[in-house]
Amino acid sequence: MTAPSPTEPDLSAPELSAQDLSELIACPQCDAVYRAVQPAPRARAVCARCHTVLIAPQRQAGQRLIAVALTVVVLICAATLTPFLEVEAGGMSNATSVLDAALAFAGRPLLLVLTLAVAALIVFVPVLRALLILYVLTPIVFDRPPARHARAAFRLSETLRPWSMAEVFAIGCAVALVKISDLAHVAFGPAFWMFSALVILIVVQDTFMCRYSVWRSLDR
Incomplete structure (x- = not known):
């Protein structure tokens, strides 16, 4: 099962707080930046641009x-x-x-x-x-x-x-x-x-x- 990709943040603001930065995740392939959203169990969060898996938590x-x-x-x-x-x-x-x-x-x-x-x-x-x-x-x-x-x-x-x-x-x-x-x-x-x-x-x-x-x- 594949979850929707993490939501893309609004980076137009002049400054981002440390809390905002800690919630961001960058795709290692195409450098697209997203606001991380924890997917459901056995689901995956993928990059909307290049479909690289960004988050894929598994039990144990x-x-x-x-x-x-x-x-x-x-x-x-x-x-x-x-x-x-x-x-x-x-x-x-x-x-x-x-x-x-x-x-x-x-x-x-x-x-x-x-x-x-x-x-x-x-x-x-x-x-x-x-x-x-x-x-x-x-x-x-x-x-x-x-x-x-x-x-x-x-x-x-x-x-x-x-x-x-x-x-x-x-x-x-x-x-x-x-x-x-x-x-x-x-x-x-x-x-x-x-x-x-x-x-x-x-x-x-x-x-x-x-x-x-x-x-x-x-x-x-």
């Missing part, structure tokens, strides 16, 4: 996000230590993990920056985002005051969201493996299935996350 979303974040941390930590795939060709085989792939160029000084970037994008940034979400949401879910610097932590989590590419890595590997399957025998390890589950969890996390509701909880 905080508990679900905490469970998803914990699962993401466990999966990524386990996936970095277990075999991702095994390639066999010409009687020779080799098994590698995600951490081995990230550190493949570590022995070359000129490629050290690439090594650190790959390791950060597929391992450290997703884990950091999950930990930040846990830090921000856990006190709110248990009806406690927000943790210190919770607003900065949530802002950092949102800033890192485009750079969390663990699921992109898994999809890219799957495409590459299909292309080399005719040249060698490829066997998927436990880490491959963990990253496959991670792709689903990232989608679930974005479905449950209502950023407007989180910011309102931090304000209160």
Whole structure:
């Protein structure tokens, strides 16, 4: 069910009070500004211009996000230590993990920056985002005051969201493996299935996350 978009405020007045500003919400896609109206349960408030979802509260979303974040941390930590795939060709085989792939160029000084970037994008940034979400949401879910610097932590989590590419890595590997399957025998390890589950969890996390509701909880 989709609710009508938040009502557009009258911005022609020379000044707006702090209370008026706190009731405004801007579309992250087209920058249209609206006066926020809390939609009914299971409804959504969407931008009238570009149809981006602005407010989508869900019951027990905080508990679900905490469970998803914990699962993401466990999966990524386990996936970095277990075999991702095994390639066999010409009687020779080799098994590698995600951490081995990230550190493949570590022995070359000129490629050290690439090594650190790959390791950060597929391992450290997703884990950091999950930990930040846990830090921000856990006190709110248990009806406690927000943790210190919770607003900065949530802002950092949102800033890192485009750079969390663990699921992109898994999809890219799957495409590459299909292309080399005719040249060698490829066997998927436990880490491959963990990253496959991670792709689903990232989608679930974005479905449950209502950023407007989180910011309102931090304000209160």
